[in-house]
Amino acid sequence: MGEAMSDEGERVNSLMSLLKRRGIIFPAFSIHGGVAGLFDYGPVGGRLLRKVQNQWREHWLSKGNIVEIDSPTITPHSVLEASGHVGAFNDHASECGSCNAIFRSDHLVEDYHSNPDSLEGPELDSIITSKEVSCPTCSGMEWLPSRPMNLMFSTIIGATGGGRQAYMRPETAQGMFLTYPMIQRHFRNRLPFGAIQVGKGYRNEISPRQGMIRQREFNMAELEYFIDPEQPPVHNLSKWDDTKFLLIPDPAGKTSESIQVTIADALEANIVRHPTVALFMAETYDFLIGIGADSSKIRFRQHESDEMAHYATDCWDLEMLGSYGWIECVGIAHRGCYDLGAHEDATKSNELRAWREFPEPVEVDKMVVAPIGSVVGPTFREHAGLVSDALLNMKNLPSNFPFELDLNDGSNVTIEEHMVEIKQVQETIRGEWFLPHVVEPAFGLDRIIWHILDHGYEMTEKQGEEYLILHLAESVAPxxxxxxxxxxxxxxxxxxxxxxxxxxxxxxxxxxxxxxxxxxxxxxxxxxxxxxxxxxxxxxxxxxxxxxxxxxxxxxxxxxxxxxxxxxxxxxxxxxxx
RNA sequence: GCGUUCGUGAUGUAGGGGUAGCAUCAGAGGUUUCCAACCUCUUCGCCCGGGUUCAAAUCCCGGCGAGCGCACCA
Known part of the structure; x- marks a missing residue:
């Protein structure tokens, strides 16, 4: 038998057995032996989950410029390739043949390659062998061939073979990015606006642990809030002037101690780097208090620069304290234009941009070299289109005729004076297209639910007998x-x-x-x-x-x-x- | 994935080659004038599969699951 269990361990066991006994949350498929990382919400828990989801919906929808969408969980390969998930979730692992320790293959070779993340299994293996990388644990060099560890659940669309590769979505966010054109139309092109989605996400965890904290199928709730980077929203944060937030700023930054500040002061001091990130931190805090979380068990931790996902410019985790210690329950990230840009690049779509009208239209008078179609056409025939484009795009007027004109396809042609007309045109530029930036609060609902259960769980005594009370907020009580x-x-x-x-x-x-x-x-x-x-x-x-x-x-x-x-x-x- | 401890009613546990016991919970009836009272009765269990054996919940092997340590957790 192991040593005496810690108080927290006993608390977890006691709460877990209550949750099971009373039909709140319990391991799924148990009469078939169970599957690690999958849970049921039972007759009591089902409504708890639904009420938390609804509280969350109402919290954001009440802002007035946020709508709810619902997207498929089955997602084609190309979407997740564009978003970066296929790469990020397709790491290789190498196992040490002598001590069985497992490491990410790209971590082992990072001293020998500038971009190890991009390598395939055989390349990784050959670097490991040729550079004689030793096992960090036992210093041995008997590496087994690297194996891909794809953390996404793979599936095939189509029942009869030859179908399309797809995955169960690892996050709901892609749904908001891919429906951006419809969301923008709904809001009649006026930023800022946001879209939320509540639903399941999937990750094929190697080894789920810690009860409901790391699951293979989990409830998420995400908001994507689209803003114009050149017109950063101004938010009134005075509502939280009396609330001190516990922040742990990026250790690489100026301050590394944990601090208690108002959100307005944190923004003013540039500890929180974006006003909308600041607003959402405070709104997230309010949401959690509203569903009964203990305010003294909430803190925000800023991602270190090297921990931050490659696209994020400011990222804060909201952590909740419970029987497992401080656990990340919400991520609030400024993602820049990464996601929309990635899908634009992958699809060549022109629908993912917003229109920014200039305060004053810009009148541009310019001299252009206009092709005379009746001459250029017959002269250059199939190249006529390229010639016209090149002429209209000339930066400087030609100083004399004839001259050599470079075409887009790399060739060049000779332009004579009778082929063109030099004229002045007036152009009015009223605005420009741009990729909106996104601020994303992403909530792990199961983790949050675990923590409100934990925070509300009281083990007390009545007349010498154990007495259990779940102090759930009325807003979420089943x-x-x-x-x-x-x-x-x-x-x-x-x-x-x-x-x-x-x-x-x-x-x-x-x-x-x-x-x-x-x-x-x-x-x-x-x-x-x-x-x-x-x-x-x-x-x-x-x-x-x-x-x-x-x-x-x-x-x-x-x-x-x-x-x-x-x-x-x-x-x-x-x-x-x- | 490795190592390790473990898996017995809904929950918590005892036992350990031959009828599986206890407590709590739950259901029915009785009793009871506000905080797990009491009485009677009742339901429900050895994780799954294979092996050894006359006989396996028990021993062996494998699987599944849980806890812990290591690893993993963009």
Whole structure:
């Protein structure tokens, strides 16, 4: 047997067994032996996930210039090649034949090649052999041939063979980039705007660990917010003037200690380098507090320069503290124009740009060398088009005739005076096309859910017995209320059923009835799955219609009329009565 | 992927070649005037596959899964 388990380890075990026992979250496919890294949300957890997703949606949609889309999870090879995922997720691994340690092959050869990431397996192997790279662990040189480790789930589109290579998406973001033309049209071309997507992402992890922290299929929620880089949005951050955020700035920068600052000050000091990144950090914080995260267990860590993805110019992880330590739960990245540019390059599409109107149209008078079609055409025949283009693009007017003109295809022709007309044209340039920049907050919802469960999990005692309470925020609690007859007799059970039915007609309110066993046990069952309110029907209810309302977090009770109960439940204002 | 410890009802555990036991939970009934009370009854289990054996939950091998360490985690 191992040594005594740490407190955190026991806490994880205890919480996990509660989650399993009460149908919140549990390993998937367990009667078939289970699959590592895949989880079910059960009858209670399903609504928890849905409420977190909906809170997230509402949080961003309420900004007014953000829309929701939904894209396929099956994604063709070319999309992920353009986005850089095929390269990034196709690393090779080399195993040491004597000690079995595994390393990324490109890391082993990085001293011998300028761009090892681009190499194929055989090239990597030949460098490892010829340069006599030794194993960092045991110094041996008995390398097994490198193997590709593709972290994307591979699939084929089409059932009959010869289909198209595809992958399960490793992130939802590509959906927003690829539908950018429709999103832009929807917003009638006016930046800034954003699009969100909530859905599954997939990563074929080598070795999933730490429960739900590293899964193979996981719930993501991402926002892509498109902005004009030359007109950086100005955001009002005063809403957070009283909130100090815990930041750990890039150690390569000026400050490397963790600091407590307001978001406005962090932006002012250029610790956070972009106003929209700053805004989204604060908005993300608000979202997490709104679903019940503990504010003292949230911090932001800036990526070090060499850790930052190659396209990002500023990147912050939001980390949450739980039984596994500080875990990255949200990434907020300024991605520049990398993604739209990458798809533009790959497809030659011209639809991924935005139009920037100049404040004043620019009037340009210029002299041009205009080809005379009736001469140029017959003279140059199939080359006439190239000749015309080259003439119109001449930077300087010809000083004399005839002259040699270089064409785009590398050849050149002789232009004589009678072929062209030199004239003045007036051009009005009203604006220009550009690639919008993107700021992306990307949320790992399962990790966030794990942490709000962890933050809300209280192991306490009642009369010497272990007592478990899940302090879930009302905004995410799977059941908002439970209705309990004190006893299932004297009409109390019928009354309780009636009240429950009435509550169920309220929009967004979920209630269940529980009449079995003692009242204390039923409160305990409700506390375990985080039901914030318990309504109890007793003998007084049968006389005057009032009910008692019990608050989970401190187990205090008040007595109110059924009408007040319905009103306050509907307005989410039961708190105000305590 | 390597090493290691382990896998017994829904949960937590005991046992260890021949009827698998306990506690909690859950269901039914009774009792009970607000915080896991009590009584009666009930459901549910040795991860999967192969081997050894008269007999395997137990021993052996393999798989799957979990924890820990190493590695991996753009």
């Amino acid at each position: 059941y908002e209320v439970v209705v309990l007859p004190l006893f299932e007799k004297d009409g109390m059970n019928e009354l309780a059923e009636q009240i429950r039915s009435k509550i169920l007609t309220l929009r967004g309110i979920n209630a269940y009835y529980d009449g079995s066993k003692s009242i204390g046990r039923r409160y305990a069952r409700a506390d375990e799955i985080g039901v914030p309110w318990a309504v109890t029907i007793d003998h007084t209810t049968t006389e005057d219609g009032t009910v008692t309302v019990r608050r989970r977090d401190d187990q205090t009770q008040i007595r109110i009329s059924q009408e007040d109960l319905i009103t306050h439940l509907n307005e989410n204002s039961l708190h105000s009565l305590f």
